[in-house]
Amino acid sequence: MDEQVRINLGQLLRNAGASGNKAHVISKEGNWAVFKEGAGRILGEFPTRILAINKARELMRTGGTEMIVLHRQDGSVERVQVANQR
Amino acid sequence: MPFENNVFINCPFDKEYKPILKAVFFCLIYLDFNPLLSETTNSASSRISGIQNLIEKSKYSIHDLSRMKSTRKNELARFNMPFELGMDMGCRRFGTEIQKQKFMLILDKERYRYQQSISDISGNDIAIHDDSPEKAIRQVRNWIRKFAGDQIDSANKIWLHFNEFNGDFYEVISPQNMLTDADVSEMPWSEFAFFIQEWIKGKKK
Numbered sequence: 001m002d003e004q005v006r007i008n009l010g011q012l013l014r015n016a017g018a019s020g021n022k023a024h025v026i027s028k029e030g031n032w033a034v035f036k037e038g039a040g041r042i043l044g045e046f047p048t049r050i051l052a053i054n055k056a057r058e059l060m061r062t063g064g065t066e067m068i069v070l071h072r073q074d075g076s077v078e079r080v081q082v083a084n085q086r
Numbered sequence: 087m088p089f090e091n092n093v094f095i096n097c098p099f100d101k102e103y104k105p106i107l108k109a110v111f112f113c114l115i116y117l118d119f120n121p122l123l124s125e126t127t128n129s130a131s132s133r134i135s136g137i138q139n140l141i142e143k144s145k146y147s148i149h150d151l152s153r154m155k156s157t158r159k160n161e162l163a164r165f166n167m168p169f170e171l172g173m174d175m176g177c178r179r180f181g182t183e184i185q186k187q188k189f190m191l192i193l194d195k196e197r198y199r200y201q202q203s204i205s206d207i208s209g210n211d212i213a214i215h216d217d218s219p220e221k222a223i224r225q226v227r228n229w230i231r232k233f234a235g236d237q238i239d240s241a242n243k244i245w246l247h248f249n250e251f252n253g254d255f256y257e258v259i260s261p262q263n264m265l266t267d268a269d270v271s272e273m274p275w276s277e278f279a280f281f282i283q284e285w286i287k288g289k290k291k
Contacts, residue, residue, distance in 0.1 A: 009258055
C-alpha cells in the first residue's frame with residue numbers, strides 16, 4: 001500500500017475511532033447483544049440474532065442511531081444498514 | 087518496541103485460524119503491547135533464525151496449540167507450534183537473566199487435550215479458547231492482568247471495542263478508498279497494527 005494512502009486511511013480510522021455514532025449487533029457469550037458506540041454499555045442481550053437485529057432496528061426507527069453494523073460470531077462485519085435504506 | 091512490551095505469537099496462519107489471531111492481535115495492541123509474528127520476519131534470513139530472533143527479543147509469548155492435530159487423512163500432525171514453544175521454554179531456562187523473566191501463555195481449544203500429546207507442559211499457564219475469538223480475548227486479557235495489574239480494561243470492554251473497530255475498518259478500508267480486495271485480505275500484519283493503533287488513538291482522545 002502506498003505510504004500516503006496508508007497515512008490518509010490511518011487518519012480516517014483515527015477520526016472514526018473518535019466519532020462513535022453506530023449501533024452494533026454482536027455475539028456475546030453465546031447470546032446476541034446490541035450496543036451503541038459511546039453509550040459504554042449493552043442496550044440489550046437476546047438469545048437469537050434476529051431478536052437483537054429487531055432491537056437495533058427499533059433504535060434506528062426512533063432516531064437513536066443512523067447506522068447498524070451487523071457482525072458475525074467472530075466479530076467480523078457481515079453488512080451495514082443505514083437509516084432509510086433497506 | 088523494547089523487550090518489556092514484545093509478545094511473540096506462535097500460531098498457524100491459515101484462513102480458518104485468522105479470526106482468532108486478529109482478535110488476539112487487537113487485544114495486545116489495545117493493552118499497549120507489541121505483537122510479533124514469524125510471518126513478519128525478514129525473508130532474507132532463514133525462517134528458523136527469524137523465529138529465534140523473535141523469541142530472544144520478547145518478554146512475553148503466546149503459543150496456540152489448537153491446530154497441532156492433522157485435519158485430513160494421511161496428513162501428519164503440525165509440529166511447528168509445539169517446536170517453537172519448546173525453543174521459547176529453552177530460552178527461558180538457559181537464556182540470559184532478562185530472558186529468565188519470560189512469561190508465556192499456552193492456548194488450546196479443548197481442556198486437557200494437550201495431555202494426550204504433550205503432557206510435559208502440565209503445570210504451565212494453559213487456557214482454552216474453544217475456537218472463539220471472544221474467549222481468546224478473555225484468556226489473553228486475564229493472562230496479562232496477572233503481570234500488568236488490575237488497572238486494565240475488562241475482557242468485555244475489549245471485545246466491544248474489537249467489534250467497533252471492525253465496523254470502522256469495514257467502512258474505511260474499502261474499495262471506495264481505492265483499495266482492492268487483495269489489499270484488504272492480504273494486508274501485512276504490520277500495516278494492520280498501524281491501523282489498529284490509529285483507531286485506538288482516536289478512541290482514547
